[in-house]
Amino acid sequence: MVQMTKHRRKLSSGACTLAALLTLAGCGGGAGSGQTAAPAGASTTPQSDKKSETPLEMQMTVQLFDQVPNMDNAYWKEFMKRTNTKLNIEWIPDGDYTTKLNLILASGNIPEILVVPDLKHPPLVNAVKNGAFWDLTPLLGDFSKYPNLKNFSAPGAWDNSKVLGKNYAIPKNRPQLSGGPKIRQDWLDKLGIAMPETLDDYRAALKKIVDADLDGTGKKSTLGLVSKASLLTGSAGGFGDAFGTSKPTFDKEGGLIYETLTPQYADLIAWLRDLYKDGILAKEFSVMKPTQAVELFESGKAASLVNESFRYDYTFMQSIKKVQPSAVVDSTPPLKGPAGYAVRYSTGVSGAFLISKKVPEEKVKRILDYFELTNSKDYYDFTTNGLEGIHYNKVNGDIVLTDQHKKDVGPTSPWQPITLFYDKFGKVTTPAAPKDYNEAKMKKLDAQGYFTKGTISPFSIINSSTWIATWPKFEQEWISMSVKAIVGQITLDEYKTYVAKLNDDPGLKKAFQEFAQDYKTTFGK
Structure with a gap:
């Protein structure tokens, strides 16, 4: 198990602990509405200092997680003006991206800039070996020309994103802490149940809610737990970490057993089996689509949802209030299990950009300048909020998003063509919520130990x-055998x-x- 306080030689550049790195990279979380205060030395350059140059035209293939954006709208026009670029982006739905990526790599028809979700993907590694992409190591050098990329990327990002020991990839930064199990606080209050602090508490609370049938239908149809991700990964909800699935476990020959094949993982299966037997875990959990899980929770039919960022606590609550006005959504504290807490940290890198070897070196340097420019606090705020007066207004110091924000900016598209300034609280706060709500949320998660009790597998x-x-x-x-064990078709033995x-x-x-x-x-x- 790789804990936040353990030394990581390969991933930490001169720092001894992940906890220290997280504190350094995420310091200054005082700004509200989904923003953090700019760390000392952060670039505040609002636009390219090379306005006299011809706009940098870039061909990119990136993932799409919502609607295809209109690149002619006010937001994207302003983005390209500030960066002195012309973006030609091919947006590929996330569910189809691996298939598209494999076709691109097999054909050799590689765009100038290609997003790769998994740097261990065998076809990608083979393409790197065959010289399809630029080795950026000598161009980056000691990062003296790229202080934003060095200082405001995720902890250890440039080491963690190496391919074959070199920096072919420009890492896409994401918060290391994503979310915890969401739960209906109003339903807990109605039944006089304290907020769960352990896995046993969580199970008992959901059992009482299911039996009380609080969705108001009178048909005993309230669901306990739904999940947007497969619970069989062990990382969804962090439940596996509470059983120690990420603790290194070796076989008798000294081999390191993969985490889902360990005895600890069998303990997780046993716990999920109990949830299923109690009627807590949705019967369709193994085939439930992500959108279905969210719809069930937003329609007030489920007590708990996992695998969503903390920032959705507020937006889910607003959605549920439309059908159940008294709804209150919160995330549980880190749930204690027999071998740890239900908290899983990511590495802070979620995919990367690679530059085709067909791109001339001078253009590669301009592309690196573009990523350096946009990896700043100013661009992070801009990609989150958009333009004042169009996409948001300030009301009593709070940023209030407009309807146009949803049309022009959306939830994730502006983040796809940039590395994204590393923000410790990036998946905690939301510009949709008032400043006071966001600040309280950040303080609460800190106090609960969410930044100290988790692990990295x-x-x-x-x-x-x-x-x-x-x-x-x-x-x-x-997968089939795991599901059979959970639903009771085979024994645990x-x-x-x-x-x-x-x-x-x-x-x-x-x-x-x-x-x-x-x-x-x-x-x-």
């Missing part, structure tokens, strides 16, 4: 080529016997050895 950092090649042969069967058989597979045992070697190289253990 080593498997989000280390790699095994054998695992990548071998695991797909077993994955669907493993049968599930454990199945996993033990998997762990004896020669291909997987070889992968465990590779994981162990990479773990030792990365963390010095």
Whole structure:
């Protein structure tokens, strides 16, 4: 288990602890409405200092998480004016992106700038080996020309995003802390239940809510837990970490067992089995689409939702109030389990930009200048709020978004063509909420220990080529057996016997050895 307070040689550049790095990179969270105060030395340049140059035209292929934006609207026109660019963006829906990425890499018809969600993706690694992308290591040098990219990226981002030991990738920064299980605080209050602090508390609270049938239909249809992500990953809701799934576990030959094949993971399966037996876990959990989970929660039919950022507590609450006016949504504190807390940190890097080798060197330098310029507090605020008077207004010091904001800016599209200034509280606050609400939320999460009690799974950092090649042969069967264990179609002993058989597979045992070697190289253990 990689804790926030453990030394990480490979990922931390001269800093001893992740906790210290988080504090350094995320300091100054006093600004409200989804903003943090600019750290000392942050660039405040609002637009390119090379206005005399011809606008930098860039061809990008990026992920799309909402509606395709109109690049001729007020926001995007202003963005390109400030950056002195002309963006030609191909927006690919997130669900289709891997298929599109594979086609691009196979054809060799690579855009000037390509977003890659997973830097371990085998076709990408092969393309890098074959010289398809620029090695940016010599151009970046000591980062003296790129202080924003150096100082305001996620902790360890440039080490964590290396491919074959070099900086081919420009990391996309994201907060390391995302969210905790959401729960209907008003339903807890109505039944006289204290906010859960442990997994046992959580289970008991949801059981009482389900039995009380608080969705108002009178049909005993209230759901306890719905999830936007597969609960079988172990990371959804951080539940796996409460059982110690991210704690390094070695087989008798010294191989590092993948986290979902450990005894701790079997404990998670047993807990989910209990939730299912109690009628807490939605019967359709294994096939439920993300949109369905959100719709159930927003329509007031479920008590708890996992795998959403803290910033959605407020917006979900506003949606539910339309059908249940007294609704109050909050996130639980870090839920204590038998081997840790239900908190999972990311590495702070969510994909990256790679530049095609076909791009001339002088243009590559201008592209790097563009990423340097936009990796600043000014651009972070601009991409979040848009233009004052059009996309937001200030009311008593608070930023209040307009209807035009939703049309022009939207929730995530402005963040896709930039690296995004690292903000510790980026998934905690929302410009949709009042300043006082955001400030209270930040203080509350700090006090609850959300920034100190979580873990980073080593498997989000280390790699095994054998695992990548071998695991797909077993994955669907493993998913099926896990679901069967949760719903009671097989016993837990049968599930454990199945996993033990998997762990004896020669291909997987070889992968465990590779994981162990990479773990030792990365963390010095």
